[in-house]
């Protein structure tokens with residue numbers, strides 16, 4: 001039976017978050033049952049990009065600090081490890097750690113910030129597609145990984161939580177290769193599961209105190225839920241988070257495929273702590289659900305293929321031509337035209353939405369295709 005604990009904290013005031021995390025650990029059997037003195041513990045937050053905590057795009061520093069404090073009390077030696085989007089360089093890491101509040105957490109707790117850029121090969125026995133891969137060396141070397149994800153929507157994968165957060169164990173722009181190799185959404189979801197299995201964190205916590213709805217994972221709107229969700233089983237943890245935001249887990253490719261692969265058994269999950277009904281928001285906007293629902297409803301994906309997929313559109317009036325989208329686009333489908341306006345070559349575009357995820361100006365929108373809009377119109 002996979003235990004999942006939900007506990008509430010009405011805001012990010014540190015003493016409240018600490019109590020909340022402490023109670024979660026108690027209900028999971030005590031932090032001492034997981035962390036032994038002298039263990040090297042890697043904390044893997046979601047530091048998608050260089051954003052302030054209030055944007056709700058990254059794991060809040062108060063949650064990271066609370067977990068670190070309790071792990072240190074149990075004798076663990078902590079390093080904060082993450083590979084954000086974009087190039088995996090020391091200067092990029094410094095900027096991300098500073099803006100997301102991790103630098104302050106490290107200063108206050110004595111935890112280390114990882115600047116080791118090496119990766120190490122892992123043979124992935126349980127994988128379906130990604131049998132061999134290279135993950136961040138400090139994750140490979142850790143005695144224990146604690147995955148502290150953020151509850152957010154995702155333009156491509158519908159939702160991101162515990163399982164998807166471990167995509168950050170792949171170094172920097174190497175992530176683009178996974179988008180290229182697995183441009184089919186289901187294959188990409190399988191690869192995310194495989195990557196998760198390669199590092200397999202022993203404990204997963206989802207920061208849903210302020211989640212992100214709308215255009216997640218980078219440009220959405222902060223949404224109050226007031227809860228942390230934790231489990232040793234990341235699939236059960238995500239299943240519970242999806243229940244909280246009232247999203248059918250089968251609509252999330254990672255979860256549907258995890259169930260098919262026997263990694264998620266919803267009859268074998270015990271949810272403890274706060275009642276889901278008491279914390280569920282009245283609404284939670286998940287834009288990607290609409291595209292997926294339409295695809296299933298009409299079963300036309302095979303007929304129309306990629307023409308049903310939404311695609312990115314650059315809002316030139318907001319674009320500052322910083323070039324970040326060009327840098328992260330896996331098939332190099334974005335380039336400036338003669339007048340320096342960023343243009344997308346849709347023949348190359350694989351609708352991965354990395355550009356949307358990393359645009360600092362929210363200048364890239366996900367647009368439905370004509371055929372989708374037509375089908376929607378016919379439905380009315």
Ligand code: SF4
Nearest residue numbers: 319320322323325359
């Ligand atoms: S990342 Fe956004 S602002 Fe920067 S060039 Fe691309 S569209 Fe423009």
Ligand code: SF4
Nearest residue numbers: 329349350352353355
């Ligand atoms: S243009 Fe954007 S959505 Fe298309 S492949 Fe590049 S990053 Fe992905």
